[in-house]
Amino acid sequence: MSLLSELTHAKASLSRSISAENPTGEPGGGGRATTGTGAAAARELGVGWKVSPSVELAPHSTTTLADIDGQGAIKHIWMTCFPDHWRSLILEFTWDDAAIPAVRVPYGDFFCNGWNKRCNVNSLPVAVNPAGGMNCYWEMPFLRHATVKIVNLGDAALPLYYQIDYALEAVATPCLYFQAYWHRSHPLAQKAVHPILPQIAGTGHFVGTYLAYQSNSTGWWGEGEMKFYLDADREFPTICGTGTEDYFGGAWNFEQPQGQYGSYSTAFLGLPQVIQPDGLYQSQQRFGLYRWHVLDPIRFTTGLRVTLQSLGWRSGGRYLPQQDDIASTAFFYLDRPDCPDLKPRLDADWLEVN
Template sequence: MSLLNDIHKIKDGIRTKRVSSYDRTGGNQDYVTIPAGETAVLADIPGAGIIKHIWITVNTLDKMIRRNAVLRMYWDGETEPSVEAPLGDFFGQGWGEEYNFISLPLAAAPAKGKALNCYFPMPFGSGARITLQNESDEPIRSFYYYIDYEEHREMPDSMGRFHAWWNRELTEVHPDAGENEWSILAPEGKNPSDANNYLFADIEGKGHFVGVNYFVENPGPMWYGEGDDMWLVDGEDWPGSLHGTGTEDFFNSSWCPNEVYMHPYFGYARVPDKLGWMGRTHCYRFMFEEPVYFDKSLRASIEHGHDNNLTLDLSTVSYWYQVEPHKPFPAFPAKEKRQNMPEISIPDVHLWRHEWRQALGGGTRLWGNERKEKPADDTE
């Protein structure tokens, strides 16, 4: 179906409007300032309508403002936000970074990803409110934005409300098996459950899931993506009606990719340039052709390594539409809980090598692929 199919149709009862940061005096200071610790109301729109486009760019001394500023959206007078995420993560920018990102509903445009764009349609029947909380210690010296929307006479009940939820977890491994990916340490285990997976959706109500931005920081060089995606719809038991075969498979790629690739629906907007897959990778998938429908609930998760055997810093923003009311999100993590993990450096890897050398007796010509000899089997 072409995106231009309806562009020729003349419609009644719709008016295009915009809320923006333009200089009300007629001057060129077309921005607002947001002091440290304060929350700005970007839009407070009455009546019915659909937000069609949001554009934002930010100027501040805080290099982590994209994690330290929190975007929230409320529909129809609700008190619990339907959208709650760090500013950067919502627009597909992980770790407070700035980099170019291209997809159909979200984009970070030049210069070098500084222009944040959203094209998710966001219907509302009796008001829309959008806020930005500056939790930085620095003021946002200039915050430029457009919020383009349609004003409608009314909004049909069939129009779901847009939702987005940010989650983050430093994942744990099995204490007895360690980080046993690819069976390097022992035979691999089995995971007949989603109980220990990384959770990226926990929804109650009726609606459909349309996409996820997935940000993984890997402290080691091992491939992070043997984990299966698992979806339990309307309270069904494991393995559920949708069960995947690997992380890169869910993101529509294959064979442990480590290259930038951006399709309108899926891709890799950021990949590491280190040893193996060590470092930060941003994967995304938007399921506009195959949304996941649910009538009562949806629990969506993914393994962090096969059988959840890798320590990873995982964060996600999930996007869906549903009938209100929605299940309130968990308490939003404090700013201190949203900061990046320390970067694994070349000296860190050298220290690992030193410990490995000592474990093998401190030999003076150890190359790096030697293994401890297994104890002899003396049973007869």
């Protein structure tokens, strides 16, 4: 908090913001548009009166939302668009002209809304507010250049409202770059484990997990353990959890009151979304869960692998290996601007909520 009152800090950090009203973020560049999605509404008011509040995402296209030269860090992102398309839009963030984006994640999953249905999230790095205002506060540093793009895999043109707040400022070197990786098991193979993060090389720290989890079995579904294989770990992990609900900060099947799931959303962990079967086409239970390692980052020096078991119960007090539909997003920082070890599958059919 002391930084807010230090004038010297203000001199060294230049606040900038990119939106459809100021697409380059340049000083004095906002509100100058003469054409845009709000031009008809502002026809009697003219320039400066919300002429360009959004952009249109053409079908099967990539739109550059931000292209930033210099050294600095993205501090906050706000976006909103229609929920039906949250899985068919892909966010791509690229740092320092790397060969591949560091972030390639479906729009909804990035903001902890993985089922094309709205749910509010009240956490420190991610906040989702009524009715679909997506906010992200992960710090994203870059040394020379940053781009933020969004890919529309769908057949329809969509309006996107957005604002990307950043600072042009000195970044400590060497820096760690923000990364995010999405992976789906649909369904998970018999007696297999879900790879939250496949083996990667490098130094950094793991800072969060989001799960869009569909249970394909009856009964309780969350006995599986989270495992973190640090550095030289191979067969056995250094960090081994005691159950899915435990890792996400809950206990005893999230059952509160008895016979119901107790949803919750806190600064660092939550079960904000519980989607019940409707007795017709929505046949399975679906959940959204997040866990942020902000105060307890999981640090690694040479490599990391993260896995999740899917376990329920069967007769005789035995564990049941399940074949659930699990889509995960891993959030981490790495000592390089991209991660060639990761090759997410992001075609439209595979992303579809079904």
